[in-house]
Amino acid sequence: MTEPLKQNIAKHISLSEKETEVFCNLFQQRLIKKKSFLLKEGEVCKFEGFVTKGLFRVYHIDKSGAEQILYFAIENWWITDIDSFTNGLPSQLFIEALEDSEVLLISKNDKEFAYTNLPEIEKLFRVMTQKTHVALQRRMIDNLSKTADQRYLDFIEKYPKLYQRLSNLQIAAYLGISHEFLSKIRKKIAGKK
Amino acid sequence: MTEPLKQNIAKHISLSEKETEVFCNLFQQRLIKKKSFLLKEGEVCKFEGFVTKGLFRVYHIDKSGAEQILYFAIENWWITDIDSFTNGLPSQLFIEALEDSEVLLISKNDKEFAYTNLPEIEKLFRVMTQKTHVALQRRMIDNLSKTADQRYLDFIEKYPKLYQRLSNLQIAAYLGISHEFLSKIRKKIAGKK
DNA sequence: TTCATTTATTGAACTTGTTCAATGTTTTTA
């Protein structure tokens, strides 16, 4: 059950088998049905999660009711609202399963326990946070500099597997455009081929 | 000279006086004249820096020659291209002083030394990376959901000191709009008062 | 299988933001 998690850890740090075992035992599995929520706006995020099956979206709803997707998470990705989790503040985000999903969750206390007793874990999360930060930094630049057409083409190229599992509604909310406009972009691109 | 750095460290972790001394001694001061560069596109970023005086901008130039500002850094902020620094890749960014500035730099080797010999430092950078990630995440949502007018007003409210030190050209490049359009926004807002 | 719900497409009118070019203002520097 925790096999994919073990592989994910091994990718980032070298942890003894015993320590790996101790760390992985801090996680609890949870099954989330399609359209159910792992976190809702206003709740404090009490977990950090590792997806072993399915697909989630992490999103925000603004004043006018529009949804902005911060990121998706499929198998072997981590999910949390790091803002709410680390600062203990009510979340501004929703985390929703877009497919029947399975996720391994660790609580804040158990994560603190790991930081204290397994010093390498501190490194694991530093490296992971760095990676997600780099990815977000690249996305920020792309959003500032590229047209919606180009961002759509980039998305397909960068996440071909994920793309196939998402509706255009979800992709539009990630790209930051209306789904009607995405539809027009798709038509334009199809015409060019 | 390293006093502000010491205070910044103390904000995040508790490090003994001796360890603080060891860590701070790994930094070297560098003076950067206005309009000079700490990093240019194509170079590998070999440092992480702590600004003790002045103002920097970290930006990207896209294919069409437009500049996108990822962030500014004034006194007590850290600067680096974390992507290039951690992955050893050529940077896609420029880091330029917008005022005569002073910065304390630590090399990659010395940072590794600190990680190995001062375990709390691992925590320092994990926490700092988390914080910058949270800030970027909020900015991403704002960019996806808010109009340029609102982002401009938010910027002034959030960074009143910084705002006074920046030209409208720089602010526009941060907000992701043309400086002409920013000028029109300013006119509209001024008319409302 | 059928009916209801969700998702996708399209067009027209509209809003937001860009581009270019001209002009005025401020700041630097010799």
Place this chain on the structure above:
DNA sequence: TAAAAACATTGAACAAGTTCAATAAATGAA
């Protein structure tokens, strides 16, 4: 202190993206 350089403003024409409403297509649940 004068000239040059950088910065800011404005208008007009244009491009990118939204909104709303109607319709079609796909999916899901009973």
